[in-house]
Amino acid sequence: MILIFGCLPVLVLSLSLGRYTIGLTDVTRILLSSLGIKGFYAPPAPELHMIFWNIRVPRVIMAFAVGSGLSIAGTVFQAMFKNPLAAPDILGVTAGSCFGAALAIMFFASTPWAIQGNAFFWGVFAVSMAYLLALKSRDRSASVLVIAGIAVSSVFQAGLSILMYISNPYDQMTKIIFWIMGSFHTACWSKVEVTLPFVLLGSLLLTVFSWRLNVMTQDEEDALCLGMNVSRWRVFYVTTSTLMVASSVAAVGNVAWIGLIIPHIARYLVGSEHRRLVPVTGLVGGIFLLLMDTLARTLLPSEIPISIVTSIVGAPFLGYLVMGNQGVGIGIKSCN
Amino acid sequence: MESSLVIENLTAGYGKVPILKKINLSLQKGSICALMGENGSGKTTLIRCINATLKPLRGKVWVKKKALASLNRMEIARLISVVPQATHSAFSFTCMEMILMGAVARMKPWSAPGRKEVAKAMVALEEVGGKKLADRLFNRLSGGERQLVMIARALYQDTPIMLLDEPNTHLDYSNQHSVMELIRRLVKRRNVTALITLHDPNLALFYCDRVAMLKQGEILALGKTKDIMNDGMLRQVLGSNIQCGHTENGVLVVTPRHLGANRVAV
Secondary structure: OHHHHHHHHHHHHHHHOOOOOOOHHHHHHHHHHHOOOOOOOOOOOHHHHHHHHHHHHHHHHHHHHHHHHHHHHHHHHHHHOOOOOOOHHHHOHHHHHHHHHHHHHHHOOOOHHHHHHHHHHHHHHHHHHHHHHHHHOOOOOHHHHHHHHHHHHHHHHHHHHHHHHHOOOOOHHHHHHHHHHOOOOOOOHHHHHHHHHHHHHHHHHHHHOOHHHHHHOOOHHHHHHHOOOHHHHHHHHHHHHHHHHHHHHHHHOOOOOHHHHHHHHHHHHHOOOHHHHHHHHHHHHHHHHHHHHHHHHHOOOOOOOHHHHHHHHHHHHHHHHHHHHOOOOOOOOOOO | OOEEEEEEEEEEEEOOEEEEEEEEEEEEOOOEEEEEOOOOOOHHHHHHHHOOOOOOOEEEEEEOOEEHHHOOHHHHHHHEEEEOOOOOOOOOOEHHHHHHHHHHHHOOOOOOOOHHHHHHHHHHHHHOOOHHHOOOEHHHOOHHHHHHHHHHHHHHHOOOEEEEEOOOOOOOHHHHHHHHHHHHHHHHHHOOEEEEEOOOHHHHHHHOOEEEEEEOOEEEEEEEHHHHOOHHHHHHHHOOOOEEEEOOOOOEEEEOOOOOOOOOOO
16 A cells, blocks of 8 residues: 555656656646646646657656566566576576567668567567477476576577677667667557556466465475476466566566566565565566656666666665675575 | 275386385375385385376376376375475465465465465464464474474365375474374374384384385385384394384383494493
């Protein structure tokens, strides 16, 4: 509850601030006039109205959705791999998406649709490769999947390096680099329409099936003996999270740290029980990324890539959490 | 006596080399059976065949007259619970949250345990004498307390058969005995079948109705504890340096035969 009310000021603030600051009174006016309430105030300027609805609002929705999606996916991956240091890109989704985006920028028309579609496809493709590779092994444990993910990731990273090496440094390379560092400045309604359904549906499914994540954190053999069909549930969790992450990364590029750090903050707030943890992670992640994006577009005269902001703020914060609590409260393995 | 678990001609191993060879074993309801043998004799392999995490090469396991191979994970988990060695959880759950995981086999995929289940889990926790542990963090407990919680989880899983894989490994002397005593009390009260792997022959002697002796993947002897525990059998299974004797109060105990030249004079 506190969290839900906590998002309101952040929401208003990020609606208001930006390259073109819209005053709080104007925000209220625009909202009221859009609701059809007229009369007791001066109508807002039409260009303000336009900026608000076509630039600010989709951007705010994207930041919140991407933050939620990446954070929930991070929580799910950490539970599944029984490792508090797992991030949602551990199976190669980010590496695949970056490769796909670079591919589109260089060889296809670099329209937003081509980039987004390619990034999404290659992200999902990379995770599927990792999964198929792991299936080849006789060992069915989660660690094999992680190793397969690392292998697939490095292949796609190498692919990305090759693409950047042969790219035109004055035009394509800058574009690729900026895409990889991530940004919300391209957010628009058409991107929201693609990303939001995946994130909403994914979050909903993962919240409904969240209790079983508790069991997934247990030793694999113990989970089996408790009656959990571990490998089948793993397919469900990996698929749902990957679709959320791929649709997010495809729209806004790489957003560093969110999927790793937000689950820790949420665990610090409400404990490890996933029925509480998953929805809280979604809220905290959304608020956090919204705040970071607001910083990214207001701190300097020109926009800062979002990953730089999240890393600078996120990394020391994680360090502080670990040092301050000896790791126990936030769920990093304690040595008795 | 009714047999609730029957193992028939079981051969199992990793890859093609069999570790267990033609095992035949049946366990009776309401009794607690010790599984003893040296390291590498196949105790854990046998436990893994019974809880169906390892597929046998040949032979069958019957649980309550149903073939284990024909059951799915949820059905198996309603028949067999496993108490692992005192473990450590990667994330900090409270003990209540740990115990509630025992409900997976009874829950619909989308549902989670509610208030009724919490009350039931509390009963299991009270049965092991750990009522005050409910809200404490599992990872902050001592080894003995953690073992109690794992036993409570198996109880809460509410199965006719319980497997315990060296539940005493990390426990101190008095905890080993209190855990064994607890297990015996629970088996008798709930009339379940328990199979427990042990290293200390004295624990088998004091707390188990029956003993199965495993050597190099074969069952050398199976029967009532007092019939099996003799010098000859113990030396065959656990090595030559072992003997049975009686204490001053007439309790049968197992001790080493030679203590070596450098032992402390008492």
